[in-house]
Amino acid sequence: MVPLLTVExxxxxxxxxxLLLLAEAVWPFKRPVDSRWRRYLINGFIIGSNxxxxxxxxxALIVSFYRVLELHRMGLLHWLGLEGWPNxxxxxxxxxxxxxxxxxxxxxxxxxxxxxxVHHSDLDxxxxxxxxxxxxxxxxxxxxxxxIIALWGxxxxxxxxxxxxxxxxxxxxxxxxxIPEPLETWLRSVFVTPDMHRIHHSQVVAETNSNYSTxxxxxxxxxxxxxxxxxxxxxxxxxxxxxxxxxxxFSRVMAMPFGAPCGGL
Ligand SMILES: [Zn+2]
Numbered sequence: 001m002v003p004l005l006t007v008e009x010x011x012x013x014x015x016x017x018x019l020l021l022l023a024e025a026v027w028p029f030k031r032p033v034d035s036r037w038r039r040y041l042i043n044g045f046i047i048g049s050n051x052x053x054x055x056x057x058x059x060a061l062i063v064s065f066y067r068v069l070e071l072h073r074m075g076l077l078h079w080l081g082l083e084g085w086p087n088x089x090x091x092x093x094x095x096x097x098x099x100x101x102x103x104x105x106x107x108x109x110x111x112x113x114x115x116x117x118v119h120h121s122d123l124d125x126x127x128x129x130x131x132x133x134x135x136x137x138x139x140x141x142x143x144x145x146x147x148i149i150a151l152w153g154x155x156x157x158x159x160x161x162x163x164x165x166x167x168x169x170x171x172x173x174x175x176x177x178x179i180p181e182p183l184e185t186w187l188r189s190v191f192v193t194p195d196m197h198r199i200h201h202s203q204v205v206a207e208t209n210s211n212y213s214t215x216x217x218x219x220x221x222x223x224x225x226x227x228x229x230x231x232x233x234x235x236x237x238x239x240x241x242x243x244x245x246x247x248x249x250f251s252r253v254m255a256m257p258f259g260a261p262c263g264g265l
Contacts, residue, residue: 009164012164020175030233032124039126043128043129047128065150082153099214103214112140115140117239120239121253123245126175134257165215198237207227207235
């Protein structure tokens with residue numbers, strides 16, 4: 001079951017990516033400030049190389065981990081006897097909440113921010129930004145997530161369902177998609193929308209340090225990090241330390257975790 005589910009997850013992820021790429025072209029929110037094709041190349045190379053390296057470095061570990069989860073049924077939910085849909089709903093909510101806290105930690109701890117600023121250095125947002133993460137951040141986040149899954153007691157189907165929903169919402173929230181009212185407001189009452197997440201990518205530090213959620217917008221509302229109401233057209237995206245195209249070339253982006261510290265905390 002495990003290999004089949006991971007293949008399905010990959011197919012759904014690629015389908016979501018392509019559909020959003022097309023939707024952005026038909027209903028764009030704003031014109032890009034950077035060269036679209038230059039960013040496509042950089043973000044596309046990061047996504048491709050990360051997928052390959054993560055499969056090589058962690059693929060066998062993750063499949064083995066899923067098998068151990070299936071065999072031993074460890075963790076809180078299994079001890080409470082919660083399987084099936086209750087396990088899936090509770091696991092999606094808990095893993096999304098844990099990711100909120102983990103994302104917030106990337107903005108709080110200087111060493112973690114060094115990795116995460118690669119993601120925030122993008123001068124525009126579109127679906128390709130959803131995979132613009134430094135390999136070091138991807139590895140660290142994967143280890144964190146496996147630990148939470150084991151402690152929480154999510155079963156394999158719940159984890160794969162979470163990853164499918166998480167992956168799709170991550171793509172949607174980064175997309176340059178114009179969602180009309182009142183649909184945007186209605187969706188944002190439950191889920192994170194592109195308008196909400198765009199504020200998190202603002203160059204204004206107080207706005208960067210808000211709206212950390214990925215699936216459910218309620219985490220930011222609950223922990224008072226929710227912001228909305230800014231003039232979306234006036235938002236300047238990226239980091240003040242890297243405001244020009246020449247600051248965010250591929251080699252400079254890849255060196256960011258190891259370069260001089262910068263603001264944003
Ligand atoms: Zn962030």
